[in-house]
Amino acid sequence: MTRAAEVTEAAADLIVVECAEHDNIEIDAALWLSGDHHLVLNPEIDGRDILRANFRRGVLRLQATSYVGVIPLNDRVIVRVKPRVPIANLTRMVIETGHDVLALSAFREYSSRGSADDWAMDVYADALLDYLDELLDAGMMRSYERRDDEGCFPHGRIDFTRTMQRFAARGVPNKATYSWFERTIDIPANRCIKSAMQAVHAHLSKSKAKPRKGDRAKITRLAGQLLAFEEVEEDTSYQFLDDSLVLGLTPLPEARAYYRSALDLSIVILRGVGIALELGGTDVRLSSLLIDTNKLFENFVRVSLSKSAARQGWPMEVLDGNSEGRVDLYDVPDPLPSPLGKPINALASLDPGKAQPDVVLRGLDGSFRLIAEVKNTVHGKNARFDDVLPERDEVEQAVTYALRYGLDFTVLIHPWFKGTKGLVYVGRVRSVDVYDYRLDLSTEDRTDAALADMAATMAGLAGLAIGQPPTSA
Template identity: 75%
Template sequence: MTEVRDRVLVIDCVEYDHIDVDASLWLSEGHETQFNSEIDGRDILRANFKKGVLRLQATSYVGVIPINDRVVVRVKPRVPIANLTRMVRDTGHNVLALATLDREYSGRGTADDWAMDIYTDALLDYVDELLDAGLLRAYERREGEGHFPHGRIDVTRTMQRFAARGVPNKAAYSWFERTVDTPANRCVKAAMDVIHGHLSKTRSKPRKGDRAKLARLAGHFHAFEEVAEDPDYRFLDDPQVLGLIPLPDPRSYYRPVLDLSIVILQGVGIALELGGSDVRLRSLLIDTNKLFENFVRVSLAKHAATNGWPAEVVDGNTDAGRIDLYDVPNPLPAPFGTPMAALASRDPGKAQPDVVLKTLDSSFPLIAEVKNTIHGMNADTDTLPERGEVEQAVTYALRYDLPFTLLIHPWIKGTKGLVYVGRVRSVDVYDYRLDLSSDAGVDAALADMASVVAGLAGLDVTQAPTSG
């Protein structure tokens, strides 16, 4: 779907779709791409030829992507994922926040550390903008009594308090005073207090950047020192804070920070799916390839710990799971009479499966490759996995001395669960199609996947677990 909003072209597509947008909107006269600086140089959009026409193509990043000030692309996942937010939350997966575009999100569930980290960055940026544009001030009525009145004389009170008692040289009076101590500012300050608590809480591992954020927050508190604290959150009854009545036009920039402050104070989480109107944040992009891999691995690790597997689930991209890809034989081969030096003696390479099961004796009963690719979407029957994926998985199985290998894909159509693909010489190839299309069925699908993995690995759960 394509639409035009305020002279900005908005295009909807799914991952890896080619995007129909005139090249003049994203190419200069010198045939250089005109992408905003935050996506330029990243593998978020690709320019390539299709049927002789230069076109843009989305990649694995989903979310709202501002190409430039004329074109915005909304990319959705190509596989049915019921709860993208859960996957990000469970894995602690990093998201890419684009400062060049804000978008609206829905609130959902309870704010955990992941959501609070996003809220922290957003609130700090919003308060910077408030201080640059000016804090909201309001005129509040003040009253006084004395020998030197100013403002407006309150005749009735003056007569009652002084004239009737024969005091001719004192008066009661009132005046209006501009103040930053308003419900809106009290709301923002209360949200800053919550963020301060989030940044200050004790953690097993200090997080990079928290000190700088605390220092930045301290400067914000200084700017709000004339704003009173309201521990009872009475400002949440104010119709202007709640958005029931509009803010003054010159102070309309307060709306996003007030919405965000309310979400923070209510402890509401964030839903990453497209659509919503509860809070406005930077556009958050998610690399679904890495997310799917992390989600599978983290889910298997949780099942291993919970069910006492005698093996731990590790990442083959780390030292705990990877091994050398090449051996250097002794003696070296000499096909022409003279032994040939092996490049692997200097660099043996690495075999790095996405998922590795490792036992106490450091053996490896199973390796798996996790691929967020689709196959069979337009076919009437189940189709083979991509050949390159099979070749990689079989190579790793041979290197780990296993008689089988496992691929894990997101289900999109056809058979769910475990599929036997076939045998490549001595290696049996299995493919597990994980169904994430139903939020209610995700836990059952993950439990089934874990049971299949444990069965293929031949794990005996009565042995001593390695984790948990």
Template identity: 25%
Template sequence: MRDSVAFEVALNGRGLSSSGRIVRTAIPAIEHETVALPAELVRDDGSLDVYEDVLNKFRPTYQKNIPSIQCSGWVGYIPLNDSFALEVSTRVPVGNLERLVGMAAGYSPAVLRKYSRLFSDTKDRPEALVDVLADHLLDAFDRIWAGGLLKTYDQVVNSGSMPSGRIMPFETELLSAKMGRPAAVSIAFRRTSDFGPNRILRHAFEKLLARYLGLSDPAQRMRTQRLRKALERLAGIGYAARSDLTTQSIARHVERLPSNHATYADALLVAHLVVHDLGLSIRQAGGIAILPSILIDMALVFEAYMRRVLADGLADDPALEVKDGNKAGEGGAKLALYDPIAAGNANPPVTPDIVVEKAGKPLLVIDTKYKPAPKIPERGDVNQVVVYGVRYATEQVMLLHASRPNGRGHTEHCGDIGAFRIHNGMIDLNAASIENEERAFVSAVRALIN
């Protein structure tokens, strides 16, 4: 809390982030909900006064003859125009959204780079959000470099026969007497970029470079190249002292920024997160950093998160493998629906979210459903998962839901359809100890496949 307050004081009318920030009235919403819009969002011609590049993420409609927007699956702060924004929450209680995003291997959030918001910090650091931090810091530094590095005056003491600056009479007399010939001690001031703010940026870039080195993904290689270039530009800057890297020190630098170097506010606020290994709180606003709005697709996050939970939880058995039915190739289990198929017909794919195999043979097919757990799975969902069971030649199939009502287990046998055993899977994403909840779900799955 004290950290946030320090930065809120520093941002009070200072820096590019503060001056460019738009304060919008927040309209609370829940994903997939239809939300009535204020009259101010409707133009005289009946059209919606909403940013064009944001409007395509929603479906404009009318509810009880009132202009409304039907939210999609995005969660987060979504600016509508310069006056209003939607704050979209999850449809099921999620105690730690950052943990889910962090464990959702391969998931990347959508970033509305034209629109910013004020974020609070958190100790969870999802890899995808670190990418957002790195990009924002590099973009801010590019603007800094274009305008010139911030400089300060450094005091230099000279001794000898060639004084520079102001001569110190007492020190000059002592030096002359000691050397037995005329000599002078003088003090001069030189302009230098080698001081606190630039040392902080160098430290942040070095930490990020250590994180990205060796990654083979093309996007990560591009970040590595940009980080190397930033460090080359800071080649004459020394290492930051421990006192330079404290929250209070960084906040003071932001607070004292001259008006012609306002871009440093963006860079130093993000550098603070990098230096202190902090992440972004996706839902909670605060005063720690101003960054582009980040949107999360919870259905995709839930699917990738549960794949990771099972893969990690079952890793002690080398014969078991958890695969992604949405992709082919290594780690994937995607199949064509028909085998064989009549000549000339298109063959659609079969894409279950999770396939658990033992020694290459499917034992359990799971389809994730990011919605509250019903008493028994919906008919359409059952039809879908039974087709998966047929195609993967496994009798155990599950529909996995993103909640677990009190008193219910992590897996329930709903009944059989022919040779197929239908299971209702459940996990409480709002559990006080999500780690215990994950372990209990893995144990229940292990009992099914053993």
């Protein structure tokens, strides 16, 4: 059996299971449990919170988490986890936030769409480097090109007609016109790949506000790979994009089939086309990209509010409470409390802990105007009523942070999936009012309006008067 037949037969035996994020997955336990009841998982996902095993109604099941994409569970099962939001919105969220993705060694095909941004180029760079390693290990493709010359020491094939015309007819007996075929790597396919390598090198070398970790190592690796293409001419006019073999209209030699993925990716890079995250497509083959929608939703909300603040000139900053917007959770009072007659030392004097809301709005005077916890949870999905209370632990965390920041209200931000959209008043916990904002990302065409409404609501809660003129601060 040939290698291609083995791969085809193996693919035919794979079971593909589809589900939505956070859903239970109906897979026979025999496909992911060993005889001694150990999980049989792809090592790349083992130990990560990508899939969870749990009991539901006495049955051991797998459950998807916040990771969406194509997940090779093991060599027998592939799980395709779909996001709750439309794919176009997911792609937009990833692009606008520059959100990191988890790339697995398993490959899948993607569609290309729109313009390539920094995020797409970073993904392309990683993939091209890997393809080039494979290509150089297997060997570069060559072709035979005809060379013509004339002289006293012919080799190859003598062109008798031209020799008679140019030399014999003029009485020159010791010269001949001849031709030969020479193997060369300077062919359209290699010119295409070299141009893509140069485009990726330019992308990695350009100055960025937040350079990606490891770019310098990638540049060094790419420079080494470019040495193998020294004899390939640069074609700045991209005439190779008219070549039928480069475009896939003519099949590659079977022994050089590994060129196809590198060529398809090179074409996408050179045309400046972005990547769509649909579960399907045939434009380019890349590592399976998994996206943690929990972190993505949090980043997208914060980035969207930051853009609105900058565009409308809010007199306040939008901060990430996980970094620059955080404060100490505990104070150490002076004097220390003495409930048993003598002062008790505070653990907080050694470690004050951190209060770190996902979103912090801080005025230009340094006062805190609003804190929000962003939660990509699906509580109440199966409840009888459309509107249910937020999760208890989410409220407790948000109320604690509000007290620490000296605010009499707190905000939770969730993705909407049913019930009331926009701002909902939950109730009061002693002195702290709790609000829940449900952001509707369920349709692509209403996303801009939903983000604008969220920004206006947060600004209003933070004390920014409706219609307040922008500031230049």
